Amino acid sequence: MTKQDPIPARLAALKTTSTPDLKQQWRDLFDSEPPPFNRRYLESRLAYRIQELAYGGLKPETVKRLEALGEQLDGGDRKKSRIRADLTPIVGTRLIREWQGVEHLVTVTADGFEWQGRPYKSLSAIARAITGTRWNGWVFFGLKNHRRGA
Known part of the structure; x- marks a missing residue:
């Protein structure tokens, strides 16, 4: 009789584990406080x-290759490299906002955003085009609470 690998069972159990227990597992496995992200992020x-602890992490060559690809993407721009990918909507996400009885649909693209068939670099530019006034685009589209800052 062969010993069964417990890792798949541990992974499956994450789906039914309570959020407080997921946060405790985070503390145990990462030796830090869990980030304030959604449950799906914690699970993944x-x-x-x-798996990393059980089977080993990425090979050093893979890490170097990923770093090189990242360098190609942001061109060494320190500001771009500090933008937290977990705070930006995933490409293809559709943001819907009603303004004065009109529904506006914005699609997240690889280069920014698209509204009414036109590309935009920022949500604030779209919010300004919709309202005619300056807005924080993240607040306007409900992605950020302007009082709490997150």
């Missing part, structure tokens, strides 16, 4: 970490 990062 915990699943990765469990």
Whole structure:
């Protein structure tokens, strides 16, 4: 009789684990406080970490290759490299906002955003085009609470 690998069972159990227990697992596995992200994020990062600890992490060559690709993407621009990918909507996400009885649909693209068939670099530019006044685009589209800052 062969010993069964417990990792798949641990990964499956994440789906039914309570959020407080997921946060405790985060503390145990990462030795830090869990980030204030949604449950899906916690589950996916915990699943990765469990597998990383059991089977090993990325090979050094892979890490170097990923760093080189990242360098190509942001061109060494330190400001771009500090933008947290987990705070930006995923490409293809559709943001819907009603303004004065009109529904506006914005699609997240690889280069920014698209509204009414036109590309925009920022949500604030779209919010300004819709309202005629200056807005924080993240607040306008409900992605950020302007009082709490997140």
